[in-house]
Amino acid sequence: MTNLYMNAITRWLLLFIMMPVAAHAAKLENPLSFDTIENFVEGALRAFVYIALPILAFFFVYAGFLFIKAQGNEGGLSKAKDNFKNVVIGAILILGAWVFATLIANTVSQLVG
Numbered sequence: 001m002t003n004l005y006m007n008a009i010t011r012w013l014l015l016f017i018m019m020p021v022a023a024h025a026a027k028l029e030n031p032l033s034f035d036t037i038e039n040f041v042e043g044a045l046r047a048f049v050y051i052a053l054p055i056l057a058f059f060f061v062y063a064g065f066l067f068i069k070a071q072g073n074e075g076g077l078s079k080a081k082d083n084f085k086n087v088v089i090g091a092i093l094i095l096g097a098w099v100f101a102t103l104i105a106n107t108v109s110q111l112v113g
Contacts, residue, residue: 038105045101052094059087 001016034040070076 040111041101042105045098049094049098056087056091056094059083059090063087 004028005112063080066076066080066083070080
C-alpha cells in the first residue's frame with residue numbers, strides 16, 4: 001500500500017515539475033480584448049450596469065403597476081411602497097458601485113501615470 005502512495009506522490013511531483021516547462025513552451029494569447037486588469041474591471045462593471053439597467057427599469061414599471069393595482073388598499077399600497085423602496089435602494093447600490101469603481105480607477109490611473 002505504501003508503494004501505491006509513493007507512485008501517486010511521484011506522479012504528482014513530476015506533474016508539478018513539468019507544468020512550468022509545458023506552460024513556457026506553449027504560446028498563450030490573450031482571448032480578451034482587455035490589456036490590463038483595470039480595463040477588465042471597467043469592462044466587467046460596464047457590462048454589469050448595462051445588464052442591470054433594463055432590469056431596474058422593469059422593476060420600476062412593476063412597482064408602478066403595483067401602485068395602480070392596489071387601488072387604495074392599504075395592504076397593496078404597503079407592498080407597492082416596499083417594492084419601490086427596494087428598487088430605489090438597488091438602483092442606488094448598482095449605480096453607486098459603478099461610480100465608486102470609476103472614481104477609484106481614475107484616481108489610480110492618475111497616480112500611476
